[in-house]
Amino acid sequence: xxxxxxxxxxxxxxxxxxxxxxxEGERGDGRAFDEYRKIKITTGYVEKAEGSALVELxxxxxxxxVKVEVGTPFPDTPDEGVLSVVAELLPLASETFEPxxxxxxxxxxxxxxxxxxxxxxxxxxxxxxxxxxKKVYLVMIDIYVLDHSGDLxxxxxxxxxxxxxxxxxxxxxxxxxxxxxTEERKTLLIREYPISTTHAILxxxxxxDPSIEEERATGTFISFIFLEDERICAVQKNGLATITxxxxxxxxxxxxxxxxxxxxxxxxxxxxxxxx
Amino acid sequence: MLSKxxxxxxxxxxxxxxxxxRPVKMEVGILKNANGSxxxxxxxxxxxxxxxxxxxxxxxxxxxxxxxxxRCRYHMAPFSVTERKNPAPSRREIELSKVxxxxxxxxxxxxxxxxxxxxxxxxxxxxxxxxRCAGLTAASLALADAGIPxxxxxxxxxxxxxxxxxxLDLNDKEDKEGDADVPVAFIPQMNVFSLLQMDGxxxxxxxxxxxxxxxQGCRKLYEMQxxxxxxxxxxxxxxxxxx
Numbered sequence: 001x002x003x004x005x006x007x008x009x010x011x012x013x014x015x016x017x018x019x020x021x022x023x024e025g026e027r028g029d030g031r032a033f034d035e036y037r038k039i040k041i042t043t044g045y046v047e048k049a050e051g052s053a054l055v056e057l058x059x060x061x062x063x064x065x066v067k068v069e070v071g072t073p074f075p076d077t078p079d080e081g082v083l084s085v086v087a088e089l090l091p092l093a094s095e096t097f098e099p100x101x102x103x104x105x106x107x108x109x110x111x112x113x114x115x116x117x118x119x120x121x122x123x124x125x126x127x128x129x130x131x132x133x134k135k136v137y138l139v140m141i142d143i144y145v146l147d148h149s150g151d152l153x154x155x156x157x158x159x160x161x162x163x164x165x166x167x168x169x170x171x172x173x174x175x176x177x178x179x180x181x182t183e184e185r186k187t188l189l190i191r192e193y194p195i196s197t198t199h200a201i202l203x204x205x206x207x208x209d210p211s212i213e214e215e216r217a218t219g220t221f222i223s224f225i226f227l228e229d230e231r232i233c234a235v236q237k238n239g240l241a242t243i244t245x246x247x248x249x250x251x252x253x254x255x256x257x258x259x260x261x262x263x264x265x266x267x268x269x270x271x272x273x274x275x276x
Numbered sequence: 277m278l279s280k281x282x283x284x285x286x287x288x289x290x291x292x293x294x295x296x297x298r299p300v301k302m303e304v305g306i307l308k309n310a311n312g313s314x315x316x317x318x319x320x321x322x323x324x325x326x327x328x329x330x331x332x333x334x335x336x337x338x339x340x341x342x343x344x345x346x347r348c349r350y351h352m353a354p355f356s357v358t359e360r361k362n363p364a365p366s367r368r369e370i371e372l373s374k375v376x377x378x379x380x381x382x383x384x385x386x387x388x389x390x391x392x393x394x395x396x397x398x399x400x401x402x403x404x405x406x407x408r409c410a411g412l413t414a415a416s417l418a419l420a421d422a423g424i425p426x427x428x429x430x431x432x433x434x435x436x437x438x439x440x441x442x443x444l445d446l447n448d449k450e451d452k453e454g455d456a457d458v459p460v461a462f463i464p465q466m467n468v469f470s471l472l473q474m475d476g477x478x479x480x481x482x483x484x485x486x487x488x489x490x491x492q493g494c495r496k497l498y499e500m501q502x503x504x505x506x507x508x509x510x511x512x513x514x515x516x517x518x519x
Contacts, residue, residue, distance in 0.1 A: 001347055001348070001349045001373060002347070002348045002349070002370070002373035002374040002376075002377040003338060003345055003346070003347045003348075003377075004340070004343075004345035004346050004347075004377070004381065004386075006338075006340065102367075104370050104371065104373065104374040105374075107367050107370050107371055108370075108371045108374055108375070110367075111367065111368075111371050115475045119475050119476055119477060120477070222472065227477070230479065230480065231477050231478060231479050232474065232477070232478055232479070232480060232483055233475070233476070233477050234474060234475055235458070235472055235473055235474035235483070236472070236473055236474075237375075237378075237469070237470075237471060237472040237473070238375075238378065239378060240378055240381045240382065241382060242382045242463065242466065242468035242469060242470045243468060243469050243472065244467065244468050244469075245469070245487070248469065248472065248487075249484070252480055252483070252484075253480075256480060
């Protein structure tokens, strides 16, 4: 069951202020409408994980960890490894998050990140098969939202990708039909760098990488995930309001450009942590 | 690449042209207890939607002082798919319940019913691709049937890319084996989109084509929704007048 959320409390005066500023072509933190906050990625943040990355997007902080284990494949894909993405909106990250099992917001966040990695075929699941129909590698990505200051979609997608990009997993050998862990480790090959870009929709304005105040003032978002060859692999509108075709196409165009910039900046080919 | 979902004449596995909707059947007001209900068939998809409310919000702490809240459940019957589906809500159903609710919220004049709750239940009896859109179209009819003041109707329809071609209203096979799926919900009266999703791989140009063909589908469905509502309410009125 999905219920109308109670929404985050935002002072009317602040909401009006954000709208007024936007009408004058400005944002509260001085950014341009199509400007990201400062992005910092720290890889190898968690030693016990096979891959990990802490992403700071302004003061939004998201930690992603990758664990790789061996398990059974799905019956319809007997020769493919299994990819899973789970997101936790930790209660310590925002006054609006409650402890408990994953809710619709964490599920839709995880499914969006999952779609980006899966549909782009960023990792080759066929390479992760040990014995067809019996044993495959399970790549489990857990997204931990530590501090929610807006734009969790982009920060989470980035954290998951950066964590995968530095993943080194133990190699298993099949001995008498059983998987046995060896001392050897292998770098997970990343074939694509799918980049998510999100705009908040504020009346007739599009705000890239919304801050928490902007999120609370608008409540409606449009996200795209682009590949290097400019193809799209995921689209998602979130929130209570609607979007016109004109604004959708504007967001599409800006997202296409911005994802290219981000990819170049964050994942320059041949010069990346685990892939170098 | 050998084409298998579309033949050399541009005909799809179920005999449709690229921009053709599956056969559609809509009926309004078919459940006795619900305040509003609708039955919707699209190809092999069979869907029931019901609306209860506005009624007192319970648990009460969910109520909002300035508007009605909407509660929405998208649910697939265990027998609706080839392999029995566990009746417990899956992650997919939880996400779809959310995006469907968000697609219906801009429609309903919630501000007229403060502190109340409107329940929307969508049951997929048979699934064959495109159920989130079909469920939305049905739910929108059920809301209208419940007499809840609306700003318009939501008409929803998917387009996608199959064998390198942009096609309207994917069936299950096309959804699973095709390149991309673009579900879209449109509110004709407001000229806006209320649901936009996409998964698969396509260029921005393909995406725009898919969106435009989906829009045509939505407009056709909208005409049929209006007919379905007229059929129930105009006929009822004529009967009343004859008595």
